[in-house]
Amino acid sequence: xxxxxxxxxxxxxxxxxxxxxxxxxxxxxxxxxxxxxxxxxxxxxxxxxxxxxxxxxxxxxxxxxxxxxxxxxxxxxxxxxxxxxxxxxxxxxxxxxxxxxxxxxxxxxxxxxxxxxxxxxxxxxxxxxxxxxxxxxxxxxxxxxxxxxxxxxxxxxxxxxxxxxxxxxxxxxxxxxxxxxxxxxxxxxxxxxxxxxxxxxxxxxxxxxxxxxxxxxxxxxxxxxxxxxxxxxxxxxxxxxxxxxxxxxxxxxxxxxxxxxxxxxxxxxxxxxxxxxxxxxxxxxxxxxxxxxxxxxxxxxxxxxxxxxxxxxxxxxxxxxxxxxxxxxxx
Numbered sequence: 178x179x180x181x182x183x184x185x186x187x188x189x190x191x192x193x194x195x196x197x198x199x200x201x202x203x204x205x206x207x208x209x210x211x212x213x214x215x216x217x218x219x220x221x222x223x224x225x226x227x228x229x230x231x232x233x234x235x236x237x238x239x240x241x242x243x244x245x246x247x248x249x250x251x252x253x254x255x256x257x258x259x260x261x262x263x264x265x266x267x268x269x270x271x272x273x274x275x276x277x278x279x280x281x282x283x284x285x286x287x288x289x290x291x292x293x294x295x296x297x298x299x300x301x302x303x304x305x306x307x308x309x310x311x312x313x314x315x316x317x318x319x320x321x322x323x324x325x326x327x328x329x330x331x332x333x334x335x336x337x338x339x340x341x342x343x344x345x346x347x348x349x350x351x352x353x354x355x356x357x358x359x360x361x362x363x364x365x366x367x368x369x370x371x372x373x374x375x376x377x378x379x380x381x382x383x384x385x386x387x388x389x390x391x392x393x394x395x396x397x398x399x400x401x402x403x404x405x406x407x408x409x410x411x412x413x414x415x416x417x418x419x420x421x422x423x424x425x426x427x428x429x430x431x432x433x434x435x436x437x438x439x440x441x442x443x444x445x446x447x448x449x450x451x452x453x454x455x456x457x458x459x460x461x462x463x464x465x466x467x468x469x470x471x472x473x474x475x476x477x478x479x480x481x482x483x484x485x486x487x488x489x490x491x492x493x494x495x496x497x498x499x500x501x502x503x504x505x506x507x508x
Contacts, residue, residue, distance in 0.1 A: 195488070220495075246277075263296065324387055324390055326352060337469065343366060352374060394418060415440055478503070
């Protein structure tokens with residue numbers, strides 16, 4: 178038997194996720210490898226999915242889409258990754274277990290220079306940052322005076338985006354929820370302006386920082402009232418790119434807020450990339466993600482490390498105010 182993080186009903190993830198024993202996986206089939214998992218990350222999106230419940234209510238389901246470990250067996254016809262190779266798997270439903278069988282196309286070899294902590298978060302967050310970067314560049318002024326507003330800039334994705342944009346000399350303004358987070362980011366990225374929404378004048382602060390330059394893009398994983406304010410800051414033809422729904426309330430705005438400036442709202446998810454991108458683009462993007470993990474390894478902060486038996490504590494830490502980095506669970 179092996180241990181895994183499972184759930185059987187919808188509800189608060191801290192309550193419904195449990196450590197249970199499951200049968201060892203069978204020998205990997207054709208085109209599969211078996212991975213002994215070392216660690217996995219917990220992203221806010223993982224918990225949203227758990228909150229909706231398992232695919233078959235009442236039936237225990239192994240949670241998680243991403244994990245890192247070592248290949249311990251291969252199925253027929255598999256040459257790479259070979260036994261002994263460190264890999265990160267994503268997306269693989271049921272990854273939060275001590276041993277898993279996965280298709281080779283979702284098993285990405287981990288470079289020797291990348292630690293297990295970075296490897297555990299090597300795909301989902303960097304891929305999201307890459308997709309946001311590509312979407313933002315569809316506006317011609319990006320890289321030519323245009324500014325990107327980066328909301329929740331202290332999140333893992335937000336920090337990766339900031340570092341990548343700064344490297345490519347693309348102007349961003351970081352938005353966070355508290356003065357403490359603002360000071361931390363200002364120290365970390367001295368070339369990047371940052372404002373905090375706990376200042377009642379934060380919208381005007383952004384306008385002042387922009388100094389009349391266009392703001393064609395706002396990146397937002399939060400939603401709610403803050404998203405409405407971000408829309409008000411966009412220049413004509415600008416786009417709010419929303420890639421999360423942390424806030425429980427809806428984005429409330431009058432149609433006139435969009436009409437005058439021909440403002441757009443666009444949703445973006447890794448799921449769309451998974452289902453709609455050609456194999457060649459996927460391979461290219463994964464190569465870019467690996468390069469991000471190597472070149473920006475210092476941006477892959479770990480907010481806390483837990484063991485399987487501490488899953489409830491780990492889950493509670495994910496949405497703790499002031500958290501910097503990703504929660505990692507070791508198996």
